Amino acid sequence: MDQTTNPPIAQSDPASAFADLRGEVSLLRRAVEGLTAERQNAPDYTPTLTGLSSRLARTEELLGKIAESPAMRLTPENLAVSIARASETARAGDRETLDKSGATLRASIATINGVVEHAWAADGQWKQLYWTGGGGLLIGALGALSILHLIG
The missing domain is CATH 1.20.5 (Single alpha-helices involved in coiled-coils or other helix-helix interfaces)
Structure with missing residues (x-):
């Protein structure tokens, strides 16, 4: 209680002291009832929080899957090795094709040389x-x- 807002209570008057006390208790009771009413009027956030919780759980699950994916384990070094292996595999097929083409070309040239030599001989x-x-x-x-x- 603040002395500036409430007049000083006379020490000799118990009846006025009880009246003042009754007024303060009444004021406190109304304040507590107001807090209770406010609490009862507060919105229920349970459905919203339940939805948020389920979305957070799903997000956590998806992030776990992403973290476990092979792409996340690729470092620049691993990626470079994978690219090098893939290019070697691709070039192996090209090398085989080039070797076959070269052999065919050499055989064709040998045939043409034989025909030319035969013509020159004739x-x-x-x-x-x-x-x-x-x-x-x-x-x-x-x-x-x-x-x-x-x-x-």
Whole structure:
């Protein structure tokens, strides 16, 4: 109680002291009833908190799944190794294709070289045949001239 708001109680008057006490108790009773009424009028947050709790549990479950996923275990070093392995695997197929293509190309070139060599050999044989025929014709002509010269 504040002395400035309440007048000082006379020590000799018990009846007025009880009246003042009765007023203060009455005031306290109304204050407590007001608090009780306020508490009864307060909204019930139980459904909202239950919903929040279930959503938090679901979020925690999803975060656990995300944390356990293989992508979360990838470090830059692990990722680099995985990329290198994948590129080696991809290049192995390309290397095999290139090797087969190279072998096919070498076989084709060898076949073409054989055909060209055969053609050159045939051409050389024709040239040799012309030279031999021409030489034989020349020798025959010279022989005929010399026989005509001896006869004549």
